[in-house]
Amino acid sequence: MSDTASGLLTIAVLVAALAAVHVPLGTWMARVFTDTDRGHWRVERLVYRLCRVDPASEQRWTTYAVAVLGFSVVGIVLLFALIALQGVLPLDRGAAMNLDTALNTAVSFVTNTNWQSYAGEAGTSPLVQTLGLTVQNFVSPAVGLAVAVALVRGLARSSGSAVGNFWVDLVRGTVRVLLPLAAVAAVVLLLGGVIQNLSAPTTVPTVSGGSQVLQGGLVASQEAIKELGTNGGGYFNANSAHPFENPNAFTNLLEIFLLLVIPFSLPRTYGVLVGDRRQGWAVLGFMATLWGLMVAAVTWAEVSAAGGRLGGLEGKELRFGVWPSALFAASTTGTSTGAVNSMHESFSPLGGGGVLFSMLLGEVSPGGVGSGLYGALLLAVLTVFISGLMVGRTPELLGKQVGRREITLTALALLVMPALVLVFTGIGMVAPLVSSQMLATGPHGLTEVMYAYASAANNNGSAFAGFSADTPYVNLTLALCMFLGRFVPIVLVLALAGSLVTQRRRPVNAGTLPTHTPTFAALFVGVAVIVTGLTFFPALALGPLAEALS
Amino acid sequence: MNNVVKQSLAGLRAMLVLTVLLGVLYPAAVWGVGQVVARDQAAGSLVSYGGKVVGSSLVGQQWKGGEWFHSRPSASDYAGATSGGTNLGPGPALDATVAERAAAAGLDIASAPADALTASGSGLDPHISPAYAAAQVERVAAARGLDVGQVRSLVVAHTQGRTAGFLGQPRVDVLELNLALARLAASSAG
Numbered sequence: 001m002s003d004t005a006s007g008l009l010t011i012a013v014l015v016a017a018l019a020a021v022h023v024p025l026g027t028w029m030a031r032v033f034t035d036t037d038r039g040h041w042r043v044e045r046l047v048y049r050l051c052r053v054d055p056a057s058e059q060r061w062t063t064y065a066v067a068v069l070g071f072s073v074v075g076i077v078l079l080f081a082l083i084a085l086q087g088v089l090p091l092d093r094g095a096a097m098n099l100d101t102a103l104n105t106a107v108s109f110v111t112n113t114n115w116q117s118y119a120g121e122a123g124t125s126p127l128v129q130t131l132g133l134t135v136q137n138f139v140s141p142a143v144g145l146a147v148a149v150a151l152v153r154g155l156a157r158s159s160g161s162a163v164g165n166f167w168v169d170l171v172r173g174t175v176r177v178l179l180p181l182a183a184v185a186a187v188v189l190l191l192g193g194v195i196q197n198l199s200a201p202t203t204v205p206t207v208s209g210g211s212q213v214l215q216g217g218l219v220a221s222q223e224a225i226k227e228l229g230t231n232g233g234g235y236f237n238a239n240s241a242h243p244f245e246n247p248n249a250f251t252n253l254l255e256i257f258l259l260l261v262i263p264f265s266l267p268r269t270y271g272v273l274v275g276d277r278r279q280g281w282a283v284l285g286f287m288a289t290l291w292g293l294m295v296a297a298v299t300w301a302e303v304s305a306a307g308g309r310l311g312g313l314e315g316k317e318l319r320f321g322v323w324p325s326a327l328f329a330a331s332t333t334g335t336s337t338g339a340v341n342s343m344h345e346s347f348s349p350l351g352g353g354g355v356l357f358s359m360l361l362g363e364v365s366p367g368g369v370g371s372g373l374y375g376a377l378l379l380a381v382l383t384v385f386i387s388g389l390m391v392g393r394t395p396e397l398l399g400k401q402v403g404r405r406e407i408t409l410t411a412l413a414l415l416v417m418p419a420l421v422l423v424f425t426g427i428g429m430v431a432p433l434v435s436s437q438m439l440a441t442g443p444h445g446l447t448e449v450m451y452a453y454a455s456a457a458n459n460n461g462s463a464f465a466g467f468s469a470d471t472p473y474v475n476l477t478l479a480l481c482m483f484l485g486r487f488v489p490i491v492l493v494l495a496l497a498g499s500l501v502t503q504r505r506r507p508v509n510a511g512t513l514p515t516h517t518p519t520f521a522a523l524f525v526g527v528a529v530i531v532t533g534l535t536f537f538p539a540l541a542l543g544p545l546a547e548a549l550s
Numbered sequence: 551m552n553n554v555v556k557q558s559l560a561g562l563r564a565m566l567v568l569t570v571l572l573g574v575l576y577p578a579a580v581w582g583v584g585q586v587v588a589r590d591q592a593a594g595s596l597v598s599y600g601g602k603v604v605g606s607s608l609v610g611q612q613w614k615g616g617e618w619f620h621s622r623p624s625a626s627d628y629a630g631a632t633s634g635g636t637n638l639g640p641g642p643a644l645d646a647t648v649a650e651r652a653a654a655a656g657l658d659i660a661s662a663p664a665d666a667l668t669a670s671g672s673g674l675d676p677h678i679s680p681a682y683a684a685a686q687v688e689r690v691a692a693a694r695g696l697d698v699g700q701v702r703s704l705v706v707a708h709t710q711g712r713t714a715g716f717l718g719q720p721r722v723d724v725l726e727l728n729l730a731l732a733r734l735a736a737s738s739a740g
Contacts, residue, residue: 167564317672
């Protein structure tokens, strides 16, 4: 079988698996977040009692936002303390981080970014990995899921001012969605060869007279939720290229499936929750089109480069090869995951530019857990606004009017990421503090720095890893980008939910622009691509495009 | 203000409760299942030779000397302490590195298989391509005084096809091949 046939068949199996699962999983998630008649699970009641929250009370958007921020800031403080104190806690194994690295890491894992300025083998003790990072790998996507559901309630409800109860959404998303799926995935990964032990790194003598360090760790349990929760922070420095995280072509396919499955199922959840499944199909069509385009572009670039003398294999594992590496790269950058099974900096100029573009789309192809859906819905609001202006109709989404307040919140939420990326990349280009950390010079160097800030502001976490990011200035500015890139849009999205929920849903009439048709989905894709293109074309022209043409 | 304190305290309690569930019970449960259904894999698919653990079948090693099959180049020489790649993109720096690798391994850049000239992303790639293994057969056979046909059939026996017929690439696990080679040499010497 040729590489092309093998690559196409791999993609076909992945798409078939996603097609089979997204309907039942999406419907299940819709039930999870509306389940009132069957009540709470026993373990959930226990959590509510211990946390002293009333699961029956509903929150206005302001309280919901305060709860999200309170929970997340507490998470940052606790994780920072755990990392800073790892040297005096049990099982430290000599792992250590500087304080600026520790702060960067704490913000990184709480914001679902998982940017890593440290190497997993040296920077984190097993205690930090399990009590700190694995826990945030669950709760940070659960926060994203909660915010997305709150926005959907804003569209679906037409009375009152409440958008849900954050604590209930957080606990249910964790207990009923993420935990069971992660547990099954962890066991399958274990059977595939991913390790799960408490051994310290051991030095073994090799047959040819040398020696080698073999790593240990509770990797399978973390690997499963790392992908499923679109987190991406590797247990080891090489992330999913490491044989103990991703031992073979089967685990590789499973990991790609895990990072796509919840984001691609959420459009179904949306359709069910708003009572019109066609709306979900339109969002799914939008996400799948962008993902398909990015997979095609990155694969084309890498397969073309593989025709050269080096076969495109620098930075890639032989057990995967070029096609599955490109598929992983487009999927991890399109889902705000940031795990890597090959080194993106070693990609061809257009392949590297492609994965950068995939992040700059704003993480909606299909985006992170929750953040992909609310990002796509922001673009849907923008699309009805723009098309409303074009055809002279009142902009409405699902019978909710997009007025001045709604479009202002939407535009602000969409502008946060581009502003952070362009401002900090610009500063980086003139500040010796940043440019001295670059591995490459010229256009590739610009791509390196832009990739870092795009990765942080989009909460992706993948890297052009030649960039030495472990300095105080870079650590702190990236932490700032991660924090603002996550929580400013979240607050604005919740404000939008609060504004929409108070509106009565207007009946459909002849003047209504339907938002479930292929025409709308095409417009929707066009808006995403054009907004990204107009914002980033100058910078991309100086980086990857200049490199590809030179 | 009151609300901020109230929600943050709830957040603190939630973090502590969820840490017990997700950071202790969940990894422990997966560990327990691993001990029952996948003990070897959980421990790292360790490989023994002469009664001693000499590596993992999943993790590549550095092989020096003409009598062994060599692995791909590695950014970390397969030390295992910290994994990672070179992060070099196409360009003069990578070309220079490739030229150094070829010179060190005595390979001709124009004809060598791509995996013989490139480092993997992990620096721990356990595999080489069947082409690179084939290119090393004569050297290994000569260094060990073995029959070329015998070594070649050993390579063929250790060549794995694509997983399930279509996933990944055909490949040879270098550690397993070299251990088979060592056993063969030991048996023919004895």
